[in-house]
Amino acid sequence: MADTVNVALDAMGGDNAPDEMIRGAIDAVNKAPDIHVCLVGQEEKINAFLSSCSYNREQISVVNATEVIETGEHPVNAIRKKKDSSIVKALGLVKSGEADAFVSAGNSGAILVGGQTIVGRIKGVERPPFAPLIPTAAGVSLLLDSGANVDARSSHLVQWARMGSIYMENVMGVKNPRVAIVNVGVEEEKGNALVKETFPLLKECPDINFIGSIEAREIPNGGADVIVCDAFVGNVILKLYEGVGSVLIKSVKKGLMSSLKSKIGALLIKDALKSTLKSFDASEYGGAPMLGLKGLVVKTHGNAKAKEVTTSILQCRKFKEQAINDKMNEIFGK
Amino acid sequence: MADTVNVALDAMGGDNAPDEMIRGAIDAVNKAPDIHVCLVGQEEKINAFLSSCSYNREQISVVNATEVIETGEHPVNAIRKKKDSSIVKALGLVKSGEADAFVSAGNSGAILVGGQTIVGRIKGVERPPFAPLIPTAAGVSLLLDSGANVDARSSHLVQWARMGSIYMENVMGVKNPRVAIVNVGVEEEKGNALVKETFPLLKECPDINFIGSIEAREIPNGGADVIVCDAFVGNVILKLYEGVGSVLIKSVKKGLMSSLKSKIGALLIKDALKSTLKSFDASEYGGAPMLGLKGLVVKTHGNAKAKEVTTSILQCRKFKEQAINDKMNEIFGK
Numbered sequence: 112m113a114d115t116v117n118v119a120l121d122a123m124g125g126d127n128a129p130d131e132m133i134r135g136a137i138d139a140v141n142k143a144p145d146i147h148v149c150l151v152g153q154e155e156k157i158n159a160f161l162s163s164c165s166y167n168r169e170q171i172s173v174v175n176a177t178e179v180i181e182t183g184e185h186p187v188n189a190i191r192k193k194k195d196s197s198i199v200k201a202l203g204l205v206k207s208g209e210a211d212a213f214v215s216a217g218n219s220g221a222i223l224v225g226g227q228t229i230v231g232r233i234k235g236v237e238r239p240p241f242a243p244l245i246p247t248a249a250g251v252s253l254l255l256d257s258g259a260n261v262d263a264r265s266s267h268l269v270q271w272a273r274m275g276s277i278y279m280e281n282v283m284g285v286k287n288p289r290v291a292i293v294n295v296g297v298e299e300e301k302g303n304a305l306v307k308e309t310f311p312l313l314k315e316c317p318d319i320n321f322i323g324s325i326e327a328r329e330i331p332n333g334g335a336d337v338i339v340c341d342a343f344v345g346n347v348i349l350k351l352y353e354g355v356g357s358v359l360i361k362s363v364k365k366g367l368m369s370s371l372k373s374k375i376g377a378l379l380i381k382d383a384l385k386s387t388l389k390s391f392d393a394s395e396y397g398g399a400p401m402l403g404l405k406g407l408v409v410k411t412h413g414n415a416k417a418k419e420v421t422t423s424i425l426q427c428r429k430f431k432e433q434a435i436n437d438k439m440n441e442i443f444g445k
Numbered sequence: 446m447a448d449t450v451n452v453a454l455d456a457m458g459g460d461n462a463p464d465e466m467i468r469g470a471i472d473a474v475n476k477a478p479d480i481h482v483c484l485v486g487q488e489e490k491i492n493a494f495l496s497s498c499s500y501n502r503e504q505i506s507v508v509n510a511t512e513v514i515e516t517g518e519h520p521v522n523a524i525r526k527k528k529d530s531s532i533v534k535a536l537g538l539v540k541s542g543e544a545d546a547f548v549s550a551g552n553s554g555a556i557l558v559g560g561q562t563i564v565g566r567i568k569g570v571e572r573p574p575f576a577p578l579i580p581t582a583a584g585v586s587l588l589l590d591s592g593a594n595v596d597a598r599s600s601h602l603v604q605w606a607r608m609g610s611i612y613m614e615n616v617m618g619v620k621n622p623r624v625a626i627v628n629v630g631v632e633e634e635k636g637n638a639l640v641k642e643t644f645p646l647l648k649e650c651p652d653i654n655f656i657g658s659i660e661a662r663e664i665p666n667g668g669a670d671v672i673v674c675d676a677f678v679g680n681v682i683l684k685l686y687e688g689v690g691s692v693l694i695k696s697v698k699k700g701l702m703s704s705l706k707s708k709i710g711a712l713l714i715k716d717a718l719k720s721t722l723k724s725f726d727a728s729e730y731g732g733a734p735m736l737g738l739k740g741l742v743v744k745t746h747g748n749a750k751a752k753e754v755t756t757s758i759l760q761c762r763k764f765k766e767q768a769i770n771d772k773m774n775e776i777f778g779k
Binding site: 183247261303304331341343346347356365367382388 | 636638686714720
């Protein structure tokens with residue numbers, strides 16, 4: 112049996128903290144005997160909730176953190192000043208090796224700053240990206256960066272392509288993952304300054320399977336396994352994905368209520384529709400790992416509920432099992 | 446009654462030329478007695494098709510152009526060398542005033558270059574944007590630029606915000622249209638270098654109703670009427686819109702075929718689903734006008750069929766009626 116994986120969970124982060132965070136932790140340990148979750152946050156609140164729950168007591172522990180970093184706070188100041196916050200304390204556990212991973216639905220900027228200053232970058236890594244999995248018609252693709260590097264340089268994108276390949280191959284089991292750069296056309300002369308500079312570097316990169324440019328239209332079709340772009344474009348893609356999906360589904364549902372005939376039809380298709388939409392639901396795929404750090408840091412949606420928290424916790428096992436950081440260290444640490 | 450609007454149509458442009466282009470022209474004149482379409486392209490082919498069609502002969506004329514600019518051709522070279530192409534000849538008709546507008550499903554780059562060099566920019570306009578209407582839960586929004594200005598400057602975005610406002614107010618009838626800039630968050634400190642530079646300029650711009658940043662998630666909800674961004678981001682938004690929509694609809698349809706129960710349900714909801722999806726179909730909203738030129742140039746999808754061509758032709762009426770170019774001239778020509 113594999114070693115126990117110890118995940119430090121930010122019990123205070125996100126819109127639904129602490130209840131949904133704690134629920135997510137309980138579901139995770141009830142599903143996986145090799146997971147230990149350390150709930151980091153306001154002890155009293157956490158214990159009050161836990162006391163009524165059923166789970167193996169040995170698989171969940173609590174570390175007290177009195178402060179909370181709010182969503183709107185300035186990341187650098189928050190990390191510097193709130194030493195007793197759940198984010199700072201949990202990242203400290205990853206740094207010291209007491210935890211293998213940190214999962215949080217909290218302030219993205221604070222996680223990004225804290226991840227780099229407390230856990231630290233792998234030597235040689237310039238800018239750690241957030242790398243969420245996005246659902247496609249063919250399965251999932253890894254989109255990076257969707258984090259803070261909104262004015263990225265070509266050397267960053269090349270590193271992200273390499274990190275993303277390692278992740279997709281080892282964590283998601285995609286052999287020889289296809290890497291593409293987001294572009295406005297597939298012809299080689301197309302692109303903005305960043306893409307034009309990055310394209311030839313990706314083409315020459317020996318350890319990735321670069322297939323060229325991908326137009327945004329082809330992303331939902333699963334046109335590539337690893338998709339690189341600056342974080343401004345990545346953020347637009349990620350959020351528009353959610354936005355178009357949810358508006359379209361809402362209007363389909365509303366349309367179904369327009370007549371008696373369609374209402375009856377709606378009842379008959381309910382199950383089929385639900386399972387289709389589930390495959391396009393980002394929360395099924397867990398959080399976005401921040402790649403290139405000396406430990407694993409996973410950011411889930413700010414509005415994550417228990418299910419997404421559970422998926423994010425379980426996702427950490429594969430990361431540890433496959434020793435992803437050792438592999439990145441080998442490549443970038445030279 | 447309003448004056449006749451004379452539209453020069455590129456009969457040879459796009460994947461479905463010339464048949465769908467000619468069909469679109471016929472449908473347009475059959476719908477609107479105040480429209481005249483001048484079909485520009487290979488005369489023999491066009492006349493052969495027209496001869497079997499029923500329409501008012503006075504509303505359609507043909508101008509021969511022997512050459513065709515293909516989709517993959519280099520725009521600048523194509524415009525320079527193919528003087529007898531449908532694009533160059535039709536733009537010449539707009540330049541001379543013989544036509545009020547030019548509609549094409551052909552090579553975007555060539556239309557962009559030709560629009561600027563043949564028709565010419567309104568004095569004071571730096572970079573004419575492509576400005577398509579995109580469907581939202583609340584109606585439509587204007588997205589600009591989605592054309593060639595992938596490395597835009599802040600002064601361009603400010604001009605696009607002003608042009609977009611004029612268009613939405615006068616052509617689409619939206620009073621005091623809300624203008625927003627695409628961003629990765631709504632807080633004022635968020636953004637890449639371009640957004641940070643542009644934001645305060647938009648805020649100070651007296652003749653627009655600037656409401657701040659818009660996250661991509663809110664675009665399909667109709668969070669703003671006029672949405673500005675560089676053309677790289679605009680292209681990603683436009684194409685991802687189509688991509689997510691079409692993949693989601695395909696999988697919903699596939700899901701409906703998964704059981705007998707859902708198949709019966711599918712029959713009952715067919716009409717309701719169809720009318721919902723229609724409201725999210727970009728071809729319902731016609732082509733993207735290129736704003737800031739001395740005449741109207743409209744680019745439709747490369748795969749446009751008759752319906753989109755018809756909508757694009759009819760759209761030109763409002764543009765002329767409202768004397769959009771005079772209004773732009775007033776603002777930028779000072």
